[in-house]
Amino acid sequence: QTRELRYADFGPDRGTRADAIKWMDSELRARSDGALGLNITWGGTLLGAKNAIEGAGNGVADMASVVPVYEPGKLSAWRVSDIRPVSDEYIGMMATYDLMTQSDAAKADFEAQNVRFVANFTTGPSQLLSREPITTLDELKGKKIRATGNFGKAFEENGAAAVSMSQPDVYQALSTGTIDGTASYAYVINSYKQYEVASNLTTINMGQNLGWGIVINNRVWASLKPEQQELLTQLGRDTTLYLAQKMYESRTTIMQKLRDGIDGNTIVEHEGAEALSKSLNDAAEKAGLDWLAREKEQGLSEADALLAAFDAAVEKYTAERDANGYPWAGSN
Amino acid sequence: MSGSNDGMPSLPPGSGLGILDRFLDRIERAMSFVAGLVLLAMGILITASVAAREQIGVTIPDDILLVGLSMVAVVCLPLSHVQRDRGQISVTVITDRLPWGYGACGRILGHVIGTLLFGAIAWLTVASVPQAFAQNHYYDGQLLIPVWPVKVVFGIGMGLFAIRLALCAVGDVIVCLTSRGAEK
Amino acid sequence: MDPHLVGYLGFAAVFVLLALRVPIAISLGSVAAGGMLLIYAWQPWMPFSLEAAWAPVSALLASTPVDFVNSYALSTVPLFIFIGHLAFQAGFTTDIYAAARVWLARLPGGLAIASIVGCGGFSAISGSSVACAAAMGRIAVPEMLQSRYSKAMASGSVAIGGTLGSLIPPSILFIIFGVFAEQSIAKLFLAAAVPGILSLVGYIVVVMIWVRLRPEDAPRTATDGLSEKRMEALGRCWPIVLLFAVIIGGIYMGAFTPTEAAGVGAVATLILGGVLRRLSFAKIAEALREAVTQTAQLFAIAIAGKLFVNFIALSTIAAQLTDWIGHAELSVVLVMALICILYVVLGMMLDPLGIILLTLPVTLPVVEAYGLDLIWYGIIVVKLLEIGLVTPPIGLNVFVIKSIVGDTISLEKIFKGVSVFLISDVVVMILLLTFPILSLYLPSLL
Numbered sequence: 001q002t003r004e005l006r007y008a009d010f011g012p013d014r015g016t017r018a019d020a021i022k023w024m025d026s027e028l029r030a031r032s033d034g035a036l037g038l039n040i041t042w043g044g045t046l047l048g049a050k051n052a053i054e055g056a057g058n059g060v061a062d063m064a065s066v067v068p069v070y071e072p073g074k075l076s077a078w079r080v081s082d083i084r085p086v087s088d089e090y091i092g093m094m095a096t097y098d099l100m101t102q103s104d105a106a107k108a109d110f111e112a113q114n115v116r117f118v119a120n121f122t123t124g125p126s127q128l129l130s131r132e133p134i135t136t137l138d139e140l141k142g143k144k145i146r147a148t149g150n151f152g153k154a155f156e157e158n159g160a161a162a163v164s165m166s167q168p169d170v171y172q173a174l175s176t177g178t179i180d181g182t183a184s185y186a187y188v189i190n191s192y193k194q195y196e197v198a199s200n201l202t203t204i205n206m207g208q209n210l211g212w213g214i215v216i217n218n219r220v221w222a223s224l225k226p227e228q229q230e231l232l233t234q235l236g237r238d239t240t241l242y243l244a245q246k247m248y249e250s251r252t253t254i255m256q257k258l259r260d261g262i263d264g265n266t267i268v269e270h271e272g273a274e275a276l277s278k279s280l281n282d283a284a285e286k287a288g289l290d291w292l293a294r295e296k297e298q299g300l301s302e303a304d305a306l307l308a309a310f311d312a313a314v315e316k317y318t319a320e321r322d323a324n325g326y327p328w329a330g331s332n
Numbered sequence: 333m334s335g336s337n338d339g340m341p342s343l344p345p346g347s348g349l350g351i352l353d354r355f356l357d358r359i360e361r362a363m364s365f366v367a368g369l370v371l372l373a374m375g376i377l378i379t380a381s382v383a384a385r386e387q388i389g390v391t392i393p394d395d396i397l398l399v400g401l402s403m404v405a406v407v408c409l410p411l412s413h414v415q416r417d418r419g420q421i422s423v424t425v426i427t428d429r430l431p432w433g434y435g436a437c438g439r440i441l442g443h444v445i446g447t448l449l450f451g452a453i454a455w456l457t458v459a460s461v462p463q464a465f466a467q468n469h470y471y472d473g474q475l476l477i478p479v480w481p482v483k484v485v486f487g488i489g490m491g492l493f494a495i496r497l498a499l500c501a502v503g504d505v506i507v508c509l510t511s512r513g514a515e516k
Numbered sequence: 517m518d519p520h521l522v523g524y525l526g527f528a529a530v531f532v533l534l535a536l537r538v539p540i541a542i543s544l545g546s547v548a549a550g551g552m553l554l555i556y557a558w559q560p561w562m563p564f565s566l567e568a569a570w571a572p573v574s575a576l577l578a579s580t581p582v583d584f585v586n587s588y589a590l591s592t593v594p595l596f597i598f599i600g601h602l603a604f605q606a607g608f609t610t611d612i613y614a615a616a617r618v619w620l621a622r623l624p625g626g627l628a629i630a631s632i633v634g635c636g637g638f639s640a641i642s643g644s645s646v647a648c649a650a651a652m653g654r655i656a657v658p659e660m661l662q663s664r665y666s667k668a669m670a671s672g673s674v675a676i677g678g679t680l681g682s683l684i685p686p687s688i689l690f691i692i693f694g695v696f697a698e699q700s701i702a703k704l705f706l707a708a709a710v711p712g713i714l715s716l717v718g719y720i721v722v723v724m725i726w727v728r729l730r731p732e733d734a735p736r737t738a739t740d741g742l743s744e745k746r747m748e749a750l751g752r753c754w755p756i757v758l759l760f761a762v763i764i765g766g767i768y769m770g771a772f773t774p775t776e777a778a779g780v781g782a783v784a785t786l787i788l789g790g791v792l793r794r795l796s797f798a799k800i801a802e803a804l805r806e807a808v809t810q811t812a813q814l815f816a817i818a819i820a821g822k823l824f825v826n827f828i829a830l831s832t833i834a835a836q837l838t839d840w841i842g843h844a845e846l847s848v849v850l851v852m853a854l855i856c857i858l859y860v861v862l863g864m865m866l867d868p869l870g871i872i873l874l875t876l877p878v879t880l881p882v883v884e885a886y887g888l889d890l891i892w893y894g895i896i897v898v899k900l901l902e903i904g905l906v907t908p909p910i911g912l913n914v915f916v917i918k919s920i921v922g923d924t925i926s927l928e929k930i931f932k933g934v935s936v937f938l939i940s941d942v943v944v945m946i947l948l949l950t951f952p953i954l955s956l957y958l959p960s961l962l
């Protein structure tokens with residue numbers, strides 16, 4: 001009989017991230033010869049974004065999708081991966097995966113929440129979607145842009161008003177002009193249909209959100225047989241790699257779809273806004289480093305070591321990709 | 333009877349619970365008043381945020397976060413006062429058609445399990461305060477708003493609610509016993 | 517023990533507790549907590565252990581309520597309730613009903629019709645049905661009672677009118693549906709137009725028939741058809757018209773979002789009332805007191821309802837029910853009928869958002885497999901969810917009205933009043949199911 005691990009996800013059951021979780025389920029069943037599987041609840045009906053780490057640690061779910069930024073004081077080491085503007089899914093995700101599985105500081109962080117890291121997610125790089133074209137710093141001045149966290153600070157630094165609003169409000173706000181634009185990801189533009197109400201996309205390649213992914217409860221982990229643990233460890237890495245590939249591909253597909261037009265809505269892409277992009281990325285990185293300095297004061301003593309390890313991993317994967325291309329390129 | 337008033341039963345005169353009731357009542361009124369002020373502040377904050385954005389192109393830091401956190405005070409602080417004055421909404425159509433005892437038992441049952449449920453929620457939330465305080469947890473944003481005061485406010489609201497429910501349960505039992513006595 | 521069985525027993529236990537007049541919040545919350553304890557204690561790969569179940573259940577009790585309440589999106593509910601009380605304290609609403617009385621005196625059930633139309637208008641500025649019922653309820657119900665309308669009609673018309681809140685855009689539910697089903701939100705908004713108007717017209721027709729059958733439920737007021745008196749009454753309505761113009765104008769000109777509209781509306785009402793010297797500090801304090809009281813009553817139920825959603829998710833009964841429907845190889849008509857029944861049953865106990873999150877991941881593949889249009893399905897789902905807001909035993913819109921009227925009208929009376937209007941909802945539902953073109957024509961023009 002299959003032991004189904006209870007998996008809690010706070011998002012919809014559609015899109016690349018959801019597909020990766022479903023893929024993980026079917027792989028788990030296949031690789032364990034039906035001994036293990038996932039029983040997935042979607043939409044935050046069991047655990048929401050705000051209590052997923054706590055819930056996984058206490059066994060509300062055996063495994064969960066978690067985002068440390070929503071749960072103050074928990075898994076801060078993971079957020080170190082959000083500081084640098086890494087816009088490549090593969091490099092960012094694998095660097096974060098290595099950091100989370102190899103750094104002792106990160107491992108201690110997970111231990112403190114009674115969970116274990118399994119796999120990494122990403123949003124992909126952030127771009128600027130706007131009603132009117134915004135390609136220069138001058139054009140950005142005085143615009144109202146929906147952006148949160150370090151991105152919000154970066155837009156403020158560069159003369160825009162950073163508006164925070166919940167994602168479901170963004171559609172209406174763009175359509176009526178409450179905001180002039182939003183810092184958004186390809187999959188968000190696609191799933192929230194933001195292309196229906198704003199048609200200019202400036203490539204600014206701001207960093208991805210890499211501080212999120214899958215964790216498993218420690219007691220559940222301990223109850224697995226050694227070979228099952230090994231299987232799940234490998235599957236976690238494979239899932240990260242699988243999602244990197246699919247996020248990369250879906251971003252390309254979505255962009256092509258938007259250029260071609262969906263239901264008569266087409267997107268005009270503005271590339272070459274280098275000055276704008278650099279200025280925003282620098283400001284976001286500075287905000288990230290300020291955060292890290294504060295965390296260091298608050299007791300994250302290995303802050304510098306974590307960042308250095310992340311940088312080293314990024315360098316390693318960049319060199320690897322430059323030399324050999326993406327690992328999936330040959331297999332297709 | 334068409335009402336659903338399952339709030340504080342009127343205690344027989346001379347009962348020692350009366351003092352406790354009046355003491356609690358003062359705190360509850362103060363808490364409801366605070367909740368009202370927070371609601372007002374919430375409206376003003378949203379309006380100021382909109383005005384600043386539209387008129388001078390700046391945004392109020394952490395406005396959304398502050399509104400969400402204010403909701404905790406607006407919703408939880410008046411719970412206890414509501415319980416005393418009106419009671420929580422309940423379905424009376426069936427017990428109205430049954431002998432008096434069923435309704436009385438239901439009231440006591442409701443107040444007892446309510447005490448347990450909301451007492452547990454209050455206790456479990458408050459129990460996580462020391463950690464949040466000691467480790468200096470704060471919400472991600474510009475103002476670095478700490479987490480613990482929000483939990484404290486929530487705990488106060490839920491805790492008062494649980495105490496009031498317990499008092500209602502005791503009051504129900506007393507009323508039950510005395511009116512039984514009166515019937516005989 | 518099988519989690520499904522615990523889930524079904526949970527539903528039954530709520531009914532029993534409610535029948536014993538245990539308050540709704542306490543019934544839902546305690547069954548949720550107890551049910552979750554059982555499910556966690558009875559994991560198939562370990563011996564029964566209540567001790568092991570305590571950690572997950574206490575984690576949910578400690579986090580779900582406070583996380584649920586800490587919500588920017590939900591701030592519209594207390595703020596719109598506050599606007600309703602403020603407008604009442606300032607006498608704005610009395611003016612508008614005075615005008616309605618003079619103008620609609622000859623029209624049987626005129627005030628109820630005006631209330632329903634008012635709800636329809638309010639829906640255009642609010643994305644939430646509960647907020648819609650809350651604001652309109654404070655305005656309309658006391659005025660209708662004063663005009664000696666029957667309690668059932670006065671309360672029922674506003675409770676049902678409030679359900680237009682999520683059907684007429686802007687609407688949070690359609691955005692969530694659009695994200696889950698990967699459908700165009702613009703098309704969903706457009707598709708909702710005809711069903712929204714149909715529903716509204718249906719409610720008006722119900723009032724007209726009701727008044728014809730039982731004229732005593734909506735007495736006509738004394739008719740003094742002097743035209744200058746009519747104009748005078750109309751002239752006094754400008755404050756509320758101005759407020760409405762500010763809010764609706766602000767949203768559609770892009771000054772603020774529908775979520776922000778509640779906060780801006782509250783301050784605008786305060787300012788207008790202050791400038792016209794119709795609001796004293798005492799009146800503002802009274803409006804605040806009423807607003808937080810009503811908010812606390814509603815959220816006690818909503819918090820417990822959220823715990824109940826946790827419990828139902830854990831029991832996985834929504835998935836099981838849909839699996840049955842999907843695998844039975846039924847005709848398309850039967851499948852849709854069963855899905856409707858599923859939503860009506862879940863709608864008895866759960867709130868719309870909880871149902872949407874629980875059921876869409878499992879119903880969408882079924883509906884897609886039958887080749888049905890998902891925009892059309894979105895309209896059907898949201899309409900069904902709105903019906904759930906007014907069906908017993910847990911009907912949030914009905915509780916909104918109850919929290920306004922206190923002991924003057926019993927819960928059962930409000931449900932009774934609403935049930936009359938549900939006849940038209942059944943008819944509208946059948947029309948929408950039979951003629952998808954009613955929903956799909958407008959979006960096809962896009």
Ligand code: NA
Nearest residue numbers: 639642681684
């Ligand atoms: Na609406």
Ligand code: NA
Nearest residue numbers: 863864904910
């Ligand atoms: Na219902």
